[in-house]
Amino acid sequence: MNTAHEAGSGVISAGVLPAIGALALPAIVYLIAAQRCHRQPRGWNHWRTASFIVGLIILGMALRPSTSDSFQDHMLGHLLLGMFAPLALVLGAPMTLALRTTPASVAKPLVHLLRSRPARITTHPAVLLIATVGGLAALYFTPLFTLTERHGALHMVVHAHFFVGGYLFAWMIAGPDPGPDRPSVRMRLVVLGLA
Template sequence: MNVAHQAEPGAMSAGALAAMTVLVLAAAIYLVAARRCHREPRGWNHWRTASFLVGLILLGFALRPSISESFPDHMIGHLLLGMFAPLGLVLGAPMTLLLRTASPSTTRPLVHLLRSRPARILTHPAFLLTAVIGGLVALYFTPLFTIADDHAAVHAAIHAHFFISGYLFAWMIAGPDPGPDRPSVRMRIVVLGVAVLGHAVVAQLIYAGLFVAVDAPPDELRTGGTLMYYWGDIAEILLALALLLTWRPDHRGTAENRGRPATQAVPG
């Protein structure tokens, strides 16, 4: 199963064209909004714009029509779709940009949504760890991989799952955008460590071919496991660096809790 699903040539071209169109439209909307922000006194950070565009490019590469059905090619797409592209997009702070440029009639419902109970559940560390690591286990150690090869809708749902869970996980760890209350920096570091361990275990099992329900030659499994192990580590190191760069102490506390650092990202 490749990230860009192998299908009939016409259907593949239409799907790829639709995906690229959405990505180009997202880039155009972001650039127009960033230009609007540049006219304000606070401006807009060029690094955020660059990060968002890099994220879109990586996402486009992950969704490209694939000429190979090899497992390593699938793994490269998975890493881009679920780890590298979400990190770039998250650091672009698209929600902050939207809240600063959209009309109050648009931003008011968004603020309520970000503070809602479903949003808190979807961004809870336990839920996201289960979604990220559990998704890998379900894909590679159950018949799901084979089923997705035969059903385009399942394939698309898996793509959506990995991208959304990867995006929310990256936001929970280091995202500058506003949202539901996040755990402390110490807890986020622990959660990231658990994710690193989970990825490492899955990668090593794939490398060894143990319990893997993927119909691929042993050499492809070893290559895919190696890619997940090392490039997954790189993505998680970048996420940890992003946490350090976006962390700011919260000095708004009362006298009782002063001295206990909390976190608040500074958008812009």
């Protein structure tokens, strides 16, 4: 018996349940932290909470089992996964929320990680531009796309690359969270234009 989700059938496959759980966990953690932060004198912006939750919903839509094998469906999924979900999640400022609600013993190592040399290299505009645009070029102009259709694990790796690259790119361009040496607005606009 096929356990895949079929359009209109109302059946949820066993593969979808872990994904729902994986997305519910960060939502619950974020909501608890936002509530704790909201009680503090500085409070917490509800729009950030809404943005983060919308980002998780978009991510869930991008990771849902496909009901079509069309190229357009794959492209839409990759746009949701690599652009729209990361942007909404970034605008939720999850690192700022974490730094404001965790004990100093947890927050200090996070700050050191954000200021570390590997973080500066990983979040450099040139590296992110190559990773984001290069990933798309590699997928659609090489045999990689065909290979991802045959190998589920490779498809998951490509999805992870799109999401992580998209998240870091959105953070570098528009993210309110702290991090290493954010480039100037002019530089960010140039990188965005090139992308």
